[in-house]
Amino acid sequence: MTPRDLSGTHHPVAVIGGGQAGLAMSYCLRERGIEHVVLEADRVGREWRERRWDSFCLVTPNWQCKLPGFPYAGADPDGFMVRDEVLRYLEDYVSYFRPPLAEGVTVTGLRRSATGVFELASDAGDFTAEQVVVATGPYHGPAVPRLAERLPADVAQLHSSQYRNPGQPAEGAVLVIGTGQSGCQIAEDLHLAGRRVHLAVGSAPRVARFYRGRDCVAWLDEMGHYAKEVGEFADSEAVRMRVNHYVTGRDGGRDIDLRAFARDGMHLYGRLTEVAGTRLEFAAGLKADLDHADSVAEGIKDSIDAHIDAHGIDAPEEARYVPVWEPDEEPGTLDLREAGISTVIWSTGFVRDHQWIGAPVFDGRGYPMHWRGVTNCPGLYFLGLPWQHTWGSGRFEGVGRDAEFLAGHIDASRRLADVCDTLTGTPLHLSPAVPVG
Numbered sequence: 001m002t003p004r005d006l007s008g009t010h011h012p013v014a015v016i017g018g019g020q021a022g023l024a025m026s027y028c029l030r031e032r033g034i035e036h037v038v039l040e041a042d043r044v045g046r047e048w049r050e051r052r053w054d055s056f057c058l059v060t061p062n063w064q065c066k067l068p069g070f071p072y073a074g075a076d077p078d079g080f081m082v083r084d085e086v087l088r089y090l091e092d093y094v095s096y097f098r099p100p101l102a103e104g105v106t107v108t109g110l111r112r113s114a115t116g117v118f119e120l121a122s123d124a125g126d127f128t129a130e131q132v133v134v135a136t137g138p139y140h141g142p143a144v145p146r147l148a149e150r151l152p153a154d155v156a157q158l159h160s161s162q163y164r165n166p167g168q169p170a171e172g173a174v175l176v177i178g179t180g181q182s183g184c185q186i187a188e189d190l191h192l193a194g195r196r197v198h199l200a201v202g203s204a205p206r207v208a209r210f211y212r213g214r215d216c217v218a219w220l221d222e223m224g225h226y227a228k229e230v231g232e233f234a235d236s237e238a239v240r241m242r243v244n245h246y247v248t249g250r251d252g253g254r255d256i257d258l259r260a261f262a263r264d265g266m267h268l269y270g271r272l273t274e275v276a277g278t279r280l281e282f283a284a285g286l287k288a289d290l291d292h293a294d295s296v297a298e299g300i301k302d303s304i305d306a307h308i309d310a311h312g313i314d315a316p317e318e319a320r321y322v323p324v325w326e327p328d329e330e331p332g333t334l335d336l337r338e339a340g341i342s343t344v345i346w347s348t349g350f351v352r353d354h355q356w357i358g359a360p361v362f363d364g365r366g367y368p369m370h371w372r373g374v375t376n377c378p379g380l381y382f383l384g385l386p387w388q389h390t391w392g393s394g395r396f397e398g399v400g401r402d403a404e405f406l407a408g409h410i411d412a413s414r415r416l417a418d419v420c421d422t423l424t425g426t427p428l429h430l431s432p433a434v435p436v437g
Helices: 020-031 046-050 083-097 146-150 183-194 216-222 236-240 258-263 288-313 399-424
Strands: 009-016 037-038 102-104 107-112 120-122 129-136 155-158 171-178 198-201 267-269 272-276 279-282 334-337 341-346 380-382
Touching: 009 020, 009 279, 020 083, 046 083, 046 146, 107 129, 107 341, 129 399, 146 272, 171 183, 198 258, 216 288, 236 267, 258 288, 267 288, 380 399
Parallel strands: 009 037, 009 129, 037 102, 129 380, 155 341, 171 198, 171 341, 198 267
Antiparallel strands: 107 120, 120 129, 272 279, 279 334
């Protein structure tokens, strides 16, 4: 580990963030002999240690865990690592190649000086770097709508990142808002424990866990789905913002079927639109959202069928999904008191916080403008963003490929600077900073 006092130090490359993206970046830089430092605000694995519930597990099979130089080597490649196993995987990775890691260092400011060198402020002192990789991911703080402020004070509120287990909420029913991966899995966790659950459904799609004898992830990987570049989509910017399909790896993996939950006693609603005291109002879109989720899952099966037929693959036939429940009506309101709801869990995602970055590399939504992680501020890069280049960019499956690409770009920039220094006596970084439009 590097010393915590960074005051006055200078580094060829500074990697901000010591999660899976930052560690992958460090490995790739080390392989090229590029000196660098990795700065982690907490401890490696904090996201998995502190912001995942007790029964959390990956939704992608273990064989997709492919950090550079350290692919999954356990006994269950088709299984799904639980939270503590994921944490151990990251800790073992650190032990494996021993990156130049400084934990407990929060970077609070970054700017590119007039000479082209990056000046960084941190709680361990101010320092400089030739090039910087921001590998902090996109999930910086809980996204909770302002509607939450209107809930009665005696109703407990948790964000999904604060949920731990079914025994955590006070006695009574629980309302989960949101049906992305976290919302669906938390609702299932509570439901399986016998808690009374109300669930406000959103527009997230779903996918079957298994189809025609294999995990759907294995089929899609074979079909090249995960290698498809974001630029190949006509709506590439929208793709980056899409919600992931919900499914689970729990107990060996299975579908998450909200209709089955409803059949077995869970109360489903449309999207939450209003809070007035104890009275909540919901949009009339429950049936449409359930139908949409099913249609996406069935569409994926269609593509798998086509792949099987086109390649003459011997795969077992499988009957298609038949809905097990339909809403008799669109429940428009819910009274928290009458339903006995003690706790609301907001599974409404996260917000990005890049305010500490003083470089004009963001669009009107605050999203980093880049091509494969390379910004048009020379020497500044991003790594670990969802759909940065492919589906796997923000995951164990593909972050290593993106890190290797950036390492090559960083190496080329470094060599170009050396050439400029040799030919002109003026290092490349002393050229004027290029303005970003």
